[in-house]
Amino acid sequence: MAASSSKTVIFAALAGNTAIAVTKFAAALFTGSSAMMSEAIHSTVDTGNQILLLIGLKRAARPASETHPFGHGLQLYFYTFVVAILIFGLGAVISISHGLDRIRAPEPIANPWVNYLVLGLAILFEGGSWWVALRAFNRERAGRPLLRAVQDSKDPTIFTVLFEDTAALTGLVIAFVGVVASQAFDLPVLDGVASVAIGGVLAVTAAFLAFETQSLLTGEAADPATRQGIAALAEAEPGVVGLNDLRTMHFGPAEILVALSLDFQDDLSAADVENTVARLEHRIRAAYPQAGRIYIEAQSLAGHAAARDALMARDGPDGRVPGAPGATTSPPTPA
Template sequence: MDEKSGESLTTVLVAGAANLTIALAKLVAGVVGGSAAMLSEAAHSAADTVTEVLLLVSVRRSGRPADRRHPFGHGKAGFVWAMMAAVATLVGGAGFSITHGLHEIAHGERLSNLTLSYVVLAVSFVMESVSLTRSVSQLRAEAARYEVTPIRLVRATSDTALKAVLFEDVAALAGLLIAAGGLLGSHLTGSALWDGAASVAIGLLLLVIALSLIQANLSLLIGQAAPPQLETGIRAVLVTQPEVENVVELLTMMIGPGAVLVAAKIDFRDEASAAGVEIACDEVDRRLRESFPGVEQVFLDPTPTRRR
């Protein structure tokens, strides 16, 4: 397992441990207080815990080395398991929260002592903040490595484990604030409407997060290209090779978290000999791997530029 996979694994483990503890505490508080919002938060954290388990599998499977049946490695397995994690959030978290919230709005269950719920929400906020701090720390480190802003990196990154944990931590903190608002509203007014509405809002938040992650993983599974900035850098390395006249076509594809395949049709200079072209291809391969650590496969096809 490389250093980057190790960082993602640590991030997932921290988030998973926090979510499991928080889920149990929220469940107890929800049962004691009779709050739909707290039970929705318990379902939220439980779904996040399942998600972390699937992301753990994702990190482990994607880090397996290439073999004869999988010559490009097992990187895309990470996208498959991350997709399943997003579906778990959609079904387990969003589905339960919305349906349970609507049930409380319709039937209006009476809330009892909410002191435990407030304590659990406060402690959960601290624990989720620790998990988010870890995610943001890794994000900033990777952004500095690629010389881009953290926001730009999270939009383009193929490290789906990092993206999922980051999104879930942000959603968790937002969900805690929504739940606290719902409890306070019901506490002050005596109406369960606020608590039920908070539960529905938490479900809709999870729905948006899950659909966003599903879309991102689906794009990677189909064969998403490398970020434009990376493609620009790769093209720059190709055209600066003395034997290269022109880059006829450049194709890239993400074959795993942070792993890139490069295929290019190159118009070499007419005076370049066959041996010179071979040496140039080998040099380009070396330079691309050194300049961009994520480049794992390079295929160059000598192709003349079509003249009109």
């Protein structure tokens, strides 16, 4: 997903959440509804989250430097992880705490029609933001199942906004039911129960987003199809006897580091090896433009096995890298 598409989704959510947060706070203070106050806190947190995502996009776009030779793409993953923490810390915890206070000391809701009006408008505006995020996410997932698309996605901004908006719509429905039920049954405590339920929804959303983002933040490989495609290009290159090792890592949604260890024919000259490496790098970049940095080492199979055995002796047995037949998890030795 292009950065411009991500920004469009974020700006749509930011505009909607800002307007909704102000309206909800006014309604909560006017009516004294605990559920409405939880929703106001939720929308305020979401507004701050959109700002953080925009900061993350801007910082991730900075060019590589001496201190950050692989660029700043991981900044986006860091800020997305912070968003998940804020959803839990400020949204879920405060909503649950506020709801428990209201359960212990329930108070009737004054002028409930204000809540109905605000909740109706909020559902309308939040639904518009949710629809923008859903359309963008559907274009990215290309028919894949929802959870699979989230797990495979390397751009967390789209699915973060989508899940935020989904949680927001769910919270609005819960708040509406809580206000209606507290009035219909003359049980003000149900307003507090709705607030706790909203906090629960936020906690689940935060946990899911944190789990998905931490995988990207700690160094996630390219998708299996990309790894297998790069391996096939390397093994098909004239002069290459075998692929010893293949490593990939995302440094941003559209930035992949590729490291290859190749066994070349023994009769190739140094110039032939250099030409083969240059040709292979060109073919990989043509097929996978996101492969921004490619490092290829020339190493015999025996030499690679010796390096692997030495690493295993130091660190213990290791596994194999999916997508590269025979490849191990030993790191490529710099050429």
